[in-house]
Amino acid sequence: MLEKELRDRVEQYSRYPPRQIRLIRDTSQFMEINADDVLELDGKYYLVRGDEFEPRFGLEGDPKFWVKKAIDLSDGSSKIIKLVFHESCYMGIGEFRIRCYRSPEKEARVLDKMRDDPSFMHGTTVMDDAGNAVRIVDRIRGPSLYTFMQSFKMDHETYFREHLPGLLRSLMECMEAIGRLHEAGEVHGDIRTDHVIIERDTQAYRWIDFDFAYEWTENPLGIDILGLGNVLLFVLGKGFYDDYDLRACGKEGLDVLSTLTESDYSLYSRQRIANLKKLFSYFSECFNQVLLRFTPGAEVFYENTEELLDDLSACEPSLSG
Structure with a gap:
């Protein structure tokens, strides 16, 4: 030019x-x-x-x-x-201390492998004059899942009965996309509610930001699966809840708090309450059992997205009950 x-x-x-x-x-x-x-x-x-x-x-x-x-x-x-920016950190999952780090090369691979998948952000990778892997990504117009969830101003029971069924179906399709990513030999690495964008024109749920990787040889998909459980907890609960929230509810909240044990909290984020049945009496027991498989008390953890999706599909009818 x-x-x-x-x-x-x-x-x-x-x-x-x-x-x-x-x-x-x-x-x-x-x-x-x-x-x-x-x-x-x-x-x-x-x-x-x-x-x-x-x-x-x-x-x-x-x-x-x-x-x-x-x-x-x-x-x-x-x-x-x-x-190109390199940083690393450690996160604790139970007895494991897992190194997480930014990898521009890994994000470049994901962009290439998922370039035709509408559930992921799209872009290309080029090298600058110094050999840096620069990712040029198409902007997705629309709110993040986190921001979108803030639009539900009603009480949890109304949300659970009237809005969750459709929202859950979209989330499950989003989880299926992570399964396709795993089948391609990659992980997302940083699954969060603000790393899902709901595209304004299509209403498609699309994953963004793939530059984090992690070292967990015992469970190569583990951080992604736990991340999906964390997103699921957020959507089923219409937000996250902790001890502070219960204390703010006065005696009723303190009574619930007195019943909680370590096994009622999320393994991914130990201050978040995962046993939603103790917070909402009408909450589906089927979905609650799914959430409890993401807690320290779980005897069996999910090994892949297929197992998680099978259980969620089995729970869907409970939303119409």
């Missing part, structure tokens, strides 16, 4: 066109890449609009300096550009 043409395109898509265009071909120093910079990647040009944010619990959250909002200057389409 000639310099004049590039400047014309920038002026077309920028509210305040910069006096001078800064062209970047090496994205290694992502902290120094700012709004109005132009990335040249694999012969295409992208106007940076700023950093993406990681929204959590209804808050805007912190900036993700390695993830840029951008516009493809060839057609004006909105992109998310994920630059």
Whole structure:
């Protein structure tokens, strides 16, 4: 693209066109890449609009300096550009201490393997001049599952009887997609309620953000399966509940709290109550037994999505009872 043409395109898509265009071909120093910079990647040009944010619990959250909002200057389409960033952490699951880490290469593989699957975000991976694996992702318009769930303002029983059946069916289709990912030899690595986007135009549930991997040789799919259980707990409960929530309910809540044992809490997040039957007397015993298989007291854990989906399918009729 000639310099004049590039400047014309920038002026077309920028509210305040910069006096001078800064062209970047090496994205290694992502902290120094700012709004109005132009990335040249694999012969295409992208106007940076700023950093993406990681929204959590209804808050805007912190900036993700390695993830840029951008516009493809060839057609004006909105992109998310994920630059190479390495970090690692440990999470405890029962007696296991599991290392989790960011892997741009793993996300690139998932984008390639699931490129034709409508239940996943789509994009391409290109190398910048320094050999960094840059992922250029199509933006999905719509709320996250977490945000969507905040729209249900009614009490839990009304939600459970009137809204959950349709929502559960969509969630199960979303879980089936994770099964396809596992069959392709990959894991998601960071399954959360804000990593499912409900596409506005199609209402399709789509998984995003695949750059986390983990080391758990004893249970290679384990973190993903536990993550699905955590999402299921959120959807069945219309949110998460902990001891603080029960204390806020006065004597009735304290009475329930006095009955809880370690086996009533989630293995994935030990402060979250998984035994919803103790919170809601009308809650399906069938679904409750599914949730209890994600607790420290479970004798048998789910090994794959197929087992989980089989049990959920068997529980569906209880929603119409």
